[in-house]
Amino acid sequence: MIDREAAVRLDAADPLRPYRDRFRLPPGCIYLDGNSLGALPATTSARLTRVVEEEWGQHLIRSWNDHDWIAAPARIGAKIARLIGATSKEVIVADSTSANLFKLIVAALRARPDRRAIVTEAGNFPTDLYVTQSAADLIGAELRTVSTEHVLDAISEDVALVVLTHVHYKTAARLDMRRITQAAHAKGALILWDLSHSAGAVELDLNGAAVDLAVGCGYKYLNGGPGAPSFLYIAERHQPVMHSPVAGWMGHRDPFAFRDQYVPAEGVDRFLCGTPPLLSLLSLEAGLDVLADADMGMIEGKARMMGDFFIAAVEQSCSGFGLELASCRDSSARGSHVSFAHPQAYAIMQALIRRNVIGDFRAPDIARFGLTPLYLGFEDLWNAVEILRDVLHRETWRSETQETRARVT
Ligand SMILES: Cc1ncc(COP(=O)(O)O)c(C=O)c1O
Incomplete structure (x- = not known):
């Protein structure tokens, strides 16, 4: 009682x-x-007022350097890394969760050209299903959507990638990240976890579980505000062979060299695409700063x-x-x-x-x-x-x- x-x-x-x-x-x-x-x-509204009135209003374009706007995606990524058991070199903030799913799924399939299947869970969040299907269609891969209890059985030797959500958006069912990641690796597949309902909510140890790839929302438990940008994670060991299918200038090794030829940045930064939405990004940082000592x-x-x-x-x-x-x-x-x-x-x-x-x-x-x-x-x-x-x-x-x-x- x-x-x-x-x-x-x-x-x-x-x-x-x-x-x-x-x-x-x-x-x-x-x-x-x-x-x-x-x-x-x-603290968010005072932070945003300062960004708008001072950094944008007074300092104008100079703020990219003077207020280090240019470093915000990596700096804020590092704050998320601490919460999810990753290193600061493995996380970057960019785009939406849907867009990051697409970039990572295509990159993973291209990194595994000898395998042409993807496994995901029926009833996964709709964007995960739709984006995975569209990435599969683009690459000419087969998408196997199976019920949760059949996920492990569906990971055969031809599977390039497993795409799963760690905490289910409807039921809150939490999958065993370590065990499923191990099972995927045992068959030679990579795994991508959607952490939208996990980051900032439950303890995570991506490195400890040897997770390959992950994405997650910034506006849920990270308190970044409506439409806050998402984060993506790529284990350091995979970064040299992972290439974003949307090779924007912000992912170039030297964007301000303005070269015709695309040369990807070292590491996870190459998954940046275009100019980041600074207001939303700094609102996300204010949300993360609440969690800094938690x-x-x-x-x-x-x-x-x-x-x-x-x-x-x-x-x-x-x-x-x-x-x-x-x-x-x-x-x-x-x-x-x-x-x-x-x-x-x-x-x-x-x-x-x-x-x-x-x-x-x-x-x-x-x-x-x-x-x-x-x-x-x-x-x-x-x-x-x-x-x-x-x-x-x-x-x-x-x-x-x-x-x-x-x-x-
Ligand atoms: C598991 C999961 N993935 C992705 C999203 C949303 O992605 P996006 O921010 O691209 O709309 C949600 C939103 O609720 C979600 O629950």
Whole structure:
């Protein structure tokens, strides 16, 4: 039996509690969607104002050198490297996750010309499926999309690359990165992990797991702001043979030599493409600076406790209303969000949002709740579940529009 007092006790003992003041959330809002768009760090708007007013407004083009804008993709990549168990030479920030997937998949296929198959998981995030298919079509490779439990069986000797998401966007199912990477390597395949729901949420050790390639979002647990650029990782050992299919000038060894001939930069920098979106990039840096002194083990530990608490509270307070746990009960196999399936999940989520409890809906029937340890406490979760119970008990979701869904759910 859990209750509000238990939540209060857990909050009082929480070493991450002080981080809450480093974010700005609207009063009264219980924000359970940081897995989709991270909250606003308290320092971001001052940082952006300085960039706009001083660096851009006053220093103009000189800021590329004077404020080291040109080094931002690598500098910010190094800050992400620390969070994912990589070296600063292996991570760069550029483009979107979708674009980085494409660049890395094509590069990996070209680096393995004797193998013509890619394996991915059915139900992977749509952009991963679409981009992998389009890269396969471009190269003339075969894409094998199999259910999660058949991924290992599908990795045969002709597979060049395995493309998987570490924490599933709907269910939060967390795959065993080390074991699957080893299995791919045993068959001579490379592996690319999408870390969009992992980076900044769970402990990662890409080097320790011998991961080849990875990508991830900057606007979720890294709190970079809407549309913040993505990061990509290439293990140092692969960098000499990996070439971006979009050989932009920022990936040139010497962009300001303005040569006709493309010569790739050393290392991961060659995967830069065009001029980086500085405002978004520096907003991402402000988000990462909040995490600079945070311990990923502590963050994951609290996320797991919050997941267990939330599941227990929902099952205790909301039983009999048709909610079905769609996430793993074992916290070691779960990321930092928890999902419940319900035939009316969209309307229920709309009713919750109306009451200032913000989660999201993933078609066809998933109500998803992001549990971000840095700015959420256990009492917030308790309050959210009380409101969920009220919405279900009084059926206030029935008055929500069901026919016309918002474009973004
Ligand atoms: C696993 C995963 N990959 C990729 C993306 C999005 O990629 P992009 O930033 O290119 O839209 C998401 C967005 O939610 C995601 O969950």
